[in-house]
Amino acid sequence: MLNSGGEESVNRLLAGGFDLHVHSGPCRFPRAYDDVELLEVLHAAGMGGAVIKSHFQGTSSRATMANRVRPGTACLFGGIALNHPVGGINPSAVESEILFGGKIVWFPTIDAENNLAFSKGLRPAERSRKEGIRIFTSEGMLCKEVLDVLDIVIAADVILATGHLSRKEALALCAEAIRRGHSKIILTHPDWGGVSIPLSEQISLAKQGVFIEKCLLNVDNGDIEVSRAALDIAAIGAARCLVTTDYGKSGHAPVPDGLARFLSLLIDNGVSTEEVSMMIRRNPAYLLGMQM
Secondary structure, three states, X not given: OOOHXXXXXXXXXXXXXXXXXXXXXXXXXXXXXXHHHHHHHHHHHOOOEEEEOOOOOOOHHHHHHHHHHOOOOOEEEOEEEXXXXXXXXXXXXXXXXXXXXXXXXXOOOOOEHHHHHOOOOOOOOOOXXXXXXXXXXXXXXXOHHHHHHHHHHHHHOOEEEOOOOOHHHHHHHHHHHHHOOOOOEEEOOOXXXXXXXXXXXXXXXXXXXXXXXXXHHHHHOOOOOHHHHHHHHHHHOHHHEEEEOOEOEOOOOOHHHHHHHHHHHHHHOOOOHHHHHXXXXXXXHHHHOOOO
């Protein structure tokens, strides 16, 4: 438990901070809060904002409407996850989402072949006879639709995130985006058991310009100890890390509360306040195309 001075210090760090991985309602899964309720708690905490993620639909229109209903210092942003409900790896859906203001394109999550093969992977909220989505052809090359999506993402200068792809797929996707010179790439929760990308490969990707996500939910679920997360951040370098919650499930604490707890635990394990500020302010602001 933090003392009052520690709480005040962490709350100062939250000010103007962003969480690029948050879930809210409406959704097919039970959620702890809807978009407007999420925005309310972000405002109250003095945060800069969050990106809302859905496994079933683009969220940019929802973010726009929430910002209109509850204007203030914080702002919601949207994106799209390339699962079956949006047509899978669908360049047209990506193009449309970006025109609505989308900031992140996540490659498949709940419908990824890798997610469905993992015993603890998220299950779709409806029965589906469709196969899991993979990004390789039968010859082991990236599919044409993947390359088309990359073209659109890079031209629009928005964030590419690896989602729940397998280690091999995530590394190949990052390699192609790096080869094309894209500078806004997130390796999505590599500590989650369904992905499990070794630290050595996280460091290698970071050196090539990829941002590495360190996620509170992975700590809560036992995928990684917070002490190990702090050591990983030191090895990777805070300049290439993001701290997120992945919160929003029914029963979760409000995002600012979860993020404040995560930050305080990281600080207790040797991460400096300057590094924390970099991971929740400077790095997200750059990825979102904002001036800080």
